Each structure stands twice: as structure tokens, then as C-alpha cells.
Amino acid sequence: MADFGATDVELENFRAEARAWLEANFPPELKGKAGQASEQDEGGEISPELALWRKRIGEKGWAVPTWPTEYGGGGLTPQQARVLQQEMARVGAFNPLMFGMGITMIGPTILDYGTEEQKRTHIPRIARGEVRWCVGYSEPNAGSDLASLQTRCEDMGDHYLINGQKIWTSGAQWSDWCGMLVRTDFSAKKHDGISFLLVDMHQPGIETRPIKLIAGASPFCETFFTDARAEKNGLLGELNRGWTVGKRLLQHERASQTAASGPGGGRQAPLTDLAKRYVGVDEKGRIADPDLRTRLARHEMDSRAHSLTLMRAFAESRGAGGATNTASVLKNSATNVAQTRAELTLEIMGHQGLGWEGEAFSADELQAVRGWLFGKAMSIYGGSAEIQNNIISKRILGLPDTTQST
Ligand SMILES: Cc1cc2nc3c(=O)[nH]c(=O)nc-3n(C[C@H](O)[C@H](O)[C@H](O)COP(=O)(O)OP(=O)(O)OC[C@H]3O[C@@H](n4cnc5c(N)ncnc54)[C@H](O)[C@@H]3O)c2cc1C
Numbered sequence: 001m002a003d004f005g006a007t008d009v010e011l012e013n014f015r016a017e018a019r020a021w022l023e024a025n026f027p028p029e030l031k032g033k034a035g036q037a038s039e040q041d042e043g044g045e046i047s048p049e050l051a052l053w054r055k056r057i058g059e060k061g062w063a064v065p066t067w068p069t070e071y072g073g074g075g076l077t078p079q080q081a082r083v084l085q086q087e088m089a090r091v092g093a094f095n096p097l098m099f100g101m102g103i104t105m106i107g108p109t110i111l112d113y114g115t116e117e118q119k120r121t122h123i124p125r126i127a128r129g130e131v132r133w134c135v136g137y138s139e140p141n142a143g144s145d146l147a148s149l150q151t152r153c154e155d156m157g158d159h160y161l162i163n164g165q166k167i168w169t170s171g172a173q174w175s176d177w178c179g180m181l182v183r184t185d186f187s188a189k190k191h192d193g194i195s196f197l198l199v200d201m202h203q204p205g206i207e208t209r210p211i212k213l214i215a216g217a218s219p220f221c222e223t224f225f226t227d228a229r230a231e232k233n234g235l236l237g238e239l240n241r242g243w244t245v246g247k248r249l250l251q252h253e254r255a256s257q258t259a260a261s262g263p264g265g266g267r268q269a270p271l272t273d274l275a276k277r278y279v280g281v282d283e284k285g286r287i288a289d290p291d292l293r294t295r296l297a298r299h300e301m302d303s304r305a306h307s308l309t310l311m312r313a314f315a316e317s318r319g320a321g322g323a324t325n326t327a328s329v330l331k332n333s334a335t336n337v338a339q340t341r342a343e344l345t346l347e348i349m350g351h352q353g354l355g356w357e358g359e360a361f362s363a364d365e366l367q368a369v370r371g372w373l374f375g376k377a378m379s380i381y382g383g384s385a386e387i388q389n390n391i392i393s394k395r396i397l398g399l400p401d402t403t404q405s406t
Helices: 008-025 035-041 048-060 078-090 101-113 116-127 242-256 271-279 290-316 326-354 363-379 385-396
Strands: 133-136 152-155 159-170 177-183 194-200 206-211 220-231
Touching: 008 048, 008 078, 101 116, 101 133, 101 177, 101 194, 101 242, 133 159, 152 177, 159 177, 159 194, 159 206, 177 242, 194 220, 194 242, 242 326, 271 290, 271 326, 290 326, 326 363, 326 385
Parallel strands: 133 177
Antiparallel strands: 152 159, 159 220, 177 194, 206 220
16 A cells, blocks of 8 residues: 655646546546445446446556555555545545445455455455345344344365354445354353454355345345355454454444545535525525525535544544544534435435425435435444444543443
8 A cells, every 4th residue: 555645736636637637547437426336236236337437447456545555455545545546536436336335344354464364355246246245144133232143154174064044234235245243152251252254145045035124225235145155265363363354344334434525425416506496595695594504504414524523533543454443433523414304305305305206306305315214224234323422431531340342
């Protein structure tokens, strides 16, 4: 990876390089269409332009700009990655692979704990967006208390045998691989008998049953393992030490959930513009409803404070090994900002923001109600808001340990 200490001149040279590359490679038809990235990740059809953009950015390594070049990453410094992000925003470009669990969680965890063979096998394919990953943690009786998981894994000599059930496994129905926690020692204390496995999803012993969400889609599954097989080289980290690896993945997950853009992925119109359009303006050109105006101003301040704190945390963590427990603070704050935004959007739209289908509603209005409903999930996935508060009190504030959860 490149050195952290790039000068201003070097950064400006890199800006010129990024600008020229984007001009030559980003398909202009995709300008401002970041929504297409998530559709693809949810198993939808993709346009030829998006396929081309995925291929080009994947080959360049800029979908994972700070990952090492030897594993297919961009090898950029955090500052260069930020410049790249700014240049992408300038031309309405987006990272088409940004929502994949391979990029946000599994890849960084393999980089932290993987063997050289695991890195060479998995990281380049994740960097190029060639494989989809899911994360198999939660079970019907192990959510917040994840360490109670019961999925059984036996050592069969030349491979591992897996039996049990996971639930809420996002994207399991269209994933190629699963990074999962299994119990490898039933006699040890619950945190000590767990291992982390990389499992090929394309095998008869794995069955996925999609669950429908209140917002309409079926983004996650019940996942059943019946004599499923994992190779010996699929063990990530040490046997029975999977809890440490598993916690690391959760930090990466939470770090990826701190953007506060919410279900709309940051592509919504500014709320003040929306309010002026739906609610109208007074004689001074301000949003007509003073109470709404005050609450929008408060929301904008919270949103700005969150973004600045995020940037400060990012700058302070440079070189400190990436994701930390700070991610719990930022995840909760991102959730608050995004959920408030979704509430305000519906309020501004009035009854137009309550439609489920039909020609009386615009696409943005239909999306607003789905976004509001999906936004409820933000304070649950990646560990609930209460669990983040427990982590903050225990691991950051050093308050007495009153819980056994993650
Ligand atoms: C959209 C979505 C996607 C998901 N994707 C995945 C995925 O890909 N892979 C995966 O493995 N899981 C996934 N999950 C599952 C998610 O991680 C769990 O739902 C979450 O950890 C909570 O567990 P639970 O649902 O079992 O709730 P429970 O643990 O039963 O919690 C119920 C309530 O009790 C509260 N609570 C529990 N324990 C405590 C405590 N000690 N202190 C204070 N309050 C507590 C919780 O905050 C919550 O409000 C997903 C969930 C959602 C909603």
C-alpha cells in the first residue's frame, strides 16, 4: 500500500490522474444512477453500461481503493481514496461494488486474519466483484447473544461437516460464498468453542428460504445446513478462536454502516428543496411551515455534525488498523440521522408519501415509504442500537460489565 505522507502536489497530481481515468472509463449513461449498484447487489438484472463499469473499476482496483495491489486493490492512501471519491462525485460516478458484503465485511476480515493462500484465492475476486458473499451469524436463538450459536461443525479429517440453521442471512439466495460462525467445541465456554469458516454456497447441503421484509423485498433468508461441507483451508483464523475474528467482521460491518445516507444510498434530493416543493414557501422564500423549518434545520445540523465526526474519526484512525469500537458510536448516530430523514420525508410529502402502488404516486413517493419502512431495520442489523450502547459503555467508557453480549 502507498505511504500515508503524500504532499499536496502529489495529491493534486493524483487528482488529475483520477479525473482523466474517470473521463475515459466511466460510462456517461450512468451519471447519477448510483441506485443501479444496489439493484445489482440484490440479484437484479444489470445494464450493459453497468456491467462495463463494474469490469473497468474492478480491473483498476478502485472499487477497493485502499486494498493492497498484490491482491487486486488500488493501493491508494486514505487521502488519495478521498480524492478519488470527490472526483467520482464531481462527475456523478459511483462505486458499483460498494454494497457487497465481500467488500464491506468479508474482504477486510480476510485481509486481517487470512492466510496468504486465502488472500490470494478470495481477495482479487472480491475486488473485481466476481463473487457474492453473505454472512452467516444470526440463528433463531442467537441474535444479540450471538455467542450462544449452535450450528455444529465436526472435523471429518479431510474436511468439516456443518449442520444447523442460520437466519436473516442477507443475500444468501444469490451468494457464492458464506463467511459463517460455527460451534467447533461444545464443551468449552460459549465464546471459546466458536470458529469462523469460509463456505462454498454451491452445494446440495445448503438450502435458502427467502423471508419477505415489511418494505416488500426479500433481501434475506433462513439458511439450512444439512451435512454441508467446508474445506480445511476454509478456516479463517485459528480453530475455536472464531469469536475474535467474528467481532472484527462486525466492526468492519458497522464501519460500513456509518454514512447516514440510509436506505436511499445518499441519492435523495435535499430535504429543503423537497419541503419547498410540497409545503410551499412564504413571502421571503423560506419553507412556509416554521415548525417544520426548525426541525429541518436541526436535522441538517445533526447530519452535518455526524459527517464531520465521521471525517474526524476517519482521520484519527489513519494507520491505527482500520475499524474500531468507535464504529458503534457512528453506527447509532448514522441510524438516527437516516431514520429522522426518512420520517421528515414522509411528513413533507403528506398523503403522497403514503402510497404503496398506483399512478397517483411518483417513483420518488413510492420509494419514500419503502425507504421509511426499510429504515426501521437500520437499528437492528449489524447489532441492534441497544447492543451498540452496551459496547460503547463497556469498551469505550469502561463502565461495569453487566452483559454477556457482543
Ligand atoms: C435487514 C437485516 C439484515 C440482516 N442481515 C443479517 C446477515 O446478513 N447475517 C446475519 O447473521 N444476521 C443478519 N441480521 C440479523 C441481525 O444481526 C439481528 O437481527 C440482530 O443482531 C438482533 O438479533 P435478534 O433479531 O435475534 O434480536 P434479539 O437479540 O432477540 O433482540 C430483541 C430486542 O432485545 C434487545 N436486546 C437483546 N439483548 C439485549 C441486551 N443485552 N441489552 C439490551 N437490549 C438487548 C435488542 O436490542 C432488541 O431490541 C439482519 C437483520 C436485519 C433486520
